[in-house]
Amino acid sequence: MFNLIFPGNQTADESKRLSPDTQAEEEEEDDGSPEEYVARSGFTGSGSDQISFSSGDRLLVHAKPSSQWWWAELRGVIGYVPAGYLRKDAAEGEEEEEEEEDPWQDDEYFGSYGTLRLHLEMLSDKSRTEAYRQVILSNCASLRNKVVMDLGCGTGIISLFCAQLAQPSVVYAVEASSMAEYTRQLVKQNGCEEVVTVLQGRAEEIELPEQVDVLVSEWMGNCLLFEFMVESVLLARDRWLKEGGVIWPSSAALTLVPCQADSYYAEKMAFWERPYGLDFTPLQPLAQQEFFTKPKFSHLIEPNDCLTAPCDVLNLDMYTLQVQDLEEIKGQFHFCVEKSGVLHGFTAWFTVHFESLETGGAAVELNTGPNSEPTHWKQTLFMLDRPVSVYAGDSISGTIVLRRNPIWRRHMTVTLHWNINSCTEDTDNCQVGTKSFPMWR
Numbered sequence: 001m002f003n004l005i006f007p008g009n010q011t012a013d014e015s016k017r018l019s020p021d022t023q024a025e026e027e028e029e030d031d032g033s034p035e036e037y038v039a040r041s042g043f044t045g046s047g048s049d050q051i052s053f054s055s056g057d058r059l060l061v062h063a064k065p066s067s068q069w070w071w072a073e074l075r076g077v078i079g080y081v082p083a084g085y086l087r088k089d090a091a092e093g094e095e096e097e098e099e100e101e102d103p104w105q106d107d108e109y110f111g112s113y114g115t116l117r118l119h120l121e122m123l124s125d126k127s128r129t130e131a132y133r134q135v136i137l138s139n140c141a142s143l144r145n146k147v148v149m150d151l152g153c154g155t156g157i158i159s160l161f162c163a164q165l166a167q168p169s170v171v172y173a174v175e176a177s178s179m180a181e182y183t184r185q186l187v188k189q190n191g192c193e194e195v196v197t198v199l200q201g202r203a204e205e206i207e208l209p210e211q212v213d214v215l216v217s218e219w220m221g222n223c224l225l226f227e228f229m230v231e232s233v234l235l236a237r238d239r240w241l242k243e244g245g246v247i248w249p250s251s252a253a254l255t256l257v258p259c260q261a262d263s264y265y266a267e268k269m270a271f272w273e274r275p276y277g278l279d280f281t282p283l284q285p286l287a288q289q290e291f292f293t294k295p296k297f298s299h300l301i302e303p304n305d306c307l308t309a310p311c312d313v314l315n316l317d318m319y320t321l322q323v324q325d326l327e328e329i330k331g332q333f334h335f336c337v338e339k340s341g342v343l344h345g346f347t348a349w350f351t352v353h354f355e356s357l358e359t360g361g362a363a364v365e366l367n368t369g370p371n372s373e374p375t376h377w378k379q380t381l382f383m384l385d386r387p388v389s390v391y392a393g394d395s396i397s398g399t400i401v402l403r404r405n406p407i408w409r410r411h412m413t414v415t416l417h418w419n420i421n422s423c424t425e426d427t428d429n430c431q432v433g434t435k436s437f438p439m440w441r
């Protein structure tokens, strides 16, 4: 049985909203002999220590050093494989139970949005909430008599901003979690029931009486796409948005920067070098697996720790983005090191833009990067396995690939490939590396 850790019981280091994990999947006794697993879908390994396989392949799992990556064998080739892509070769009849698992994990997902914890966190995030308020306020003239859909309204904050700061004809506030029952009360309590209609249900399933002029939603997750609520927005756009209608946010970008992370590295890895005068370095490979396999959510990078200027690696246009594009999104980067230091990893954050409907009006931007007010998303840190010294003038180029999990639809793997070209003569001329980070499967 897969064990999901949702926000209600996660650690502060993990996602703000959704942090399913794969721990404790195997309850059976481990007698040390290899176990046979079947691939649920294909996987293309990156780097020399991962193996590729196709859907239906039978793999022998020799060891499970972490909940995400197992050590397995296929046709005589041995290497790491992502655990979430494998299932036990169930006897007939048992398989049915497995197939019943919801790849969207909606019970857990909407269950967590049915409690106050996440709404408190989101509403306490002033930069986020004020950005939406500013969008409504600065477009209040254009919103007059418009039909608005607030997809995933939660407590209804954006719908209430619309009703109080503008004069739309109606706002359809759609919410799948049980919070919708309270949202109705909040709408009434604030005297907005003439304008705001709360509809409880999944946006994909609800029926609206009409098409809408404006589709607004706060769907962004860690590293922009995690949770993949964006899919619901794209489907609603195609079904409910009038020709020429507006989507807020209208575009989104993911930004990356090569960085130092001295204190995190010291806390999780260098610690094992000489605690209490003893050599604990044999634990370092374990530390790497345990602390550096997944990205670190909730990282707050100091502007000083950026080794280069940041660079946008993905740009999504919410009008043209298609659901199928989400399966694999690739970006490229080319950085020029500005100051010598130690490259511990890469940090990512996102920015979204809300186009203005007013003539000559300025777009509103919500930037979650280190040069803006911190938001509850903070930033996402991807640690390399080994730090690399870099020097001013070096170039770091490469690619980033966000690959959506083919089974667990709210999850993805981020693969970074980098190439460091040193400008100094006394160091290796070129260093390349690849690392894949499951979020969370």
Ligand SMILES: C[S@@+](CC[C@H](N)C(=O)[O-])C[C@H]1O[C@@H](n2cnc3c(N)ncnc32)[C@H](O)[C@@H]1O
Pocket (backbone or CB within 6 Å): 110, 113, 122, 123, 151, 152, 153, 154, 155, 156, 157, 158, 174, 175, 176, 177, 179, 201, 202, 203, 204, 217, 218, 219, 220, 229, 232
């Ligand atoms: C990030 S929260 C934003 C809540 C609120 N709009 C705000 O800004 O505070 C996303 C909300 O969307 C809801 N949601 C996610 N996917 C949905 C879907 N497909 N249909 C309806 N509601 C959805 C969640 O239950 C959650 O309350």
